[in-house]
Amino acid sequence: MCDACSAAGRNWSLANGPRRSKMIKARLYSSFNGREVKIKLCYLCSIKLFMGGEDLFLKDNPSLNYELTTQHAGSEFDF
Numbered sequence: 001m002c003d004a005c006s007a008a009g010r011n012w013s014l015a016n017g018p019r020r021s022k023m024i025k026a027r028l029y030s031s032f033n034g035r036e037v038k039i040k041l042c043y044l045c046s047i048k049l050f051m052g053g054e055d056l057f058l059k060d061n062p063s064l065n066y067e068l069t070t071q072h073a074g075s076e077f078d079f
Helices: 003-008 012-016 043-060 062-072
Strands: 024-028 037-041
Touching (some): 003 012, 003 043, 012 043, 037 043, 037 062, 043 062
16 A cells, blocks of 8 residues: 555545555655665555645654654664
Protein backbone atom coordinates (compact mmCIF):
# COMPACT_ATOMS: atom_id res chain seq x y z
CA MET A 1 0.00 0.00 0.00
CA CYS A 2 0.97 3.60 -0.51
CA ASP A 3 2.23 5.02 2.79
CA ALA A 4 0.66 8.45 2.19
CA CYS A 5 -2.71 7.06 1.10
CA SER A 6 -2.88 4.52 3.92
CA ALA A 7 -2.05 7.22 6.49
CA ALA A 8 -4.86 9.40 5.09
CA GLY A 9 -7.30 6.48 4.80
CA ARG A 10 -7.59 6.62 0.99
CA ASN A 11 -7.83 3.62 -1.32
CA TRP A 12 -4.75 4.08 -3.49
CA SER A 13 -5.63 1.45 -6.11
CA LEU A 14 -8.99 3.09 -6.91
CA ALA A 15 -7.44 6.55 -7.17
CA ASN A 16 -4.66 5.44 -9.52
CA GLY A 17 -6.59 3.11 -11.79
CA PRO A 18 -5.69 -0.40 -12.95
CA ARG A 19 -2.74 0.54 -15.15
CA ARG A 20 -0.93 2.71 -12.62
CA SER A 21 -1.36 0.64 -9.49
CA LYS A 22 2.31 -0.21 -8.98
CA MET A 23 4.30 1.14 -6.06
CA ILE A 24 7.27 3.48 -6.32
CA LYS A 25 10.00 3.58 -3.68
CA ALA A 26 10.88 7.11 -2.60
CA ARG A 27 13.37 8.56 -0.16
CA LEU A 28 13.00 11.63 1.98
CA TYR A 29 16.37 13.21 2.73
CA SER A 30 16.04 16.66 4.28
CA SER A 31 12.99 16.49 6.51
CA PHE A 32 14.17 14.27 9.38
CA ASN A 33 17.42 15.70 10.76
CA GLY A 34 19.71 14.28 8.10
CA ARG A 35 18.21 10.80 8.16
CA GLU A 36 17.14 9.04 5.00
CA VAL A 37 13.56 7.77 5.30
CA LYS A 38 12.32 5.25 2.74
CA ILE A 39 8.62 5.22 1.87
CA LYS A 40 6.42 3.51 -0.72
CA LEU A 41 4.20 5.75 -2.81
CA CYS A 42 1.57 5.27 -5.48
CA TYR A 43 1.85 6.98 -8.86
CA LEU A 44 -0.18 10.06 -7.90
CA CYS A 45 1.59 10.61 -4.59
CA SER A 46 5.00 10.25 -6.22
CA ILE A 47 4.04 12.98 -8.71
CA LYS A 48 2.92 15.22 -5.83
CA LEU A 49 6.24 14.62 -4.07
CA PHE A 50 8.21 15.38 -7.23
CA MET A 51 6.27 18.52 -8.13
CA GLY A 52 6.09 20.09 -4.67
CA GLY A 53 9.12 18.79 -2.83
CA GLU A 54 9.43 17.15 0.56
CA ASP A 55 8.26 20.05 2.71
CA LEU A 56 5.06 20.70 0.78
CA PHE A 57 4.33 16.97 0.46
CA LEU A 58 4.60 16.45 4.21
CA LYS A 59 2.58 19.62 4.88
CA ASP A 60 -0.20 18.31 2.61
CA ASN A 61 -0.08 14.88 4.33
CA PRO A 62 -0.01 15.63 8.07
CA SER A 63 -0.95 12.09 9.10
CA LEU A 64 2.00 10.66 7.15
CA ASN A 65 4.26 13.34 8.64
CA TYR A 66 3.12 12.37 12.14
CA GLU A 67 3.72 8.66 11.51
CA LEU A 68 7.18 9.25 10.09
CA THR A 69 8.25 11.60 12.87
CA THR A 70 7.15 9.13 15.54
CA GLN A 71 8.97 6.26 13.81
CA HIS A 72 12.14 8.07 12.78
CA ALA A 73 12.54 10.87 15.31
CA GLY A 74 16.06 10.98 16.64
CA SER A 75 16.60 11.39 20.31
CA GLU A 76 19.53 13.22 21.84
CA PHE A 77 21.01 9.90 22.97
CA ASP A 78 20.92 8.37 19.48
CA PHE A 79 24.43 8.25 18.04
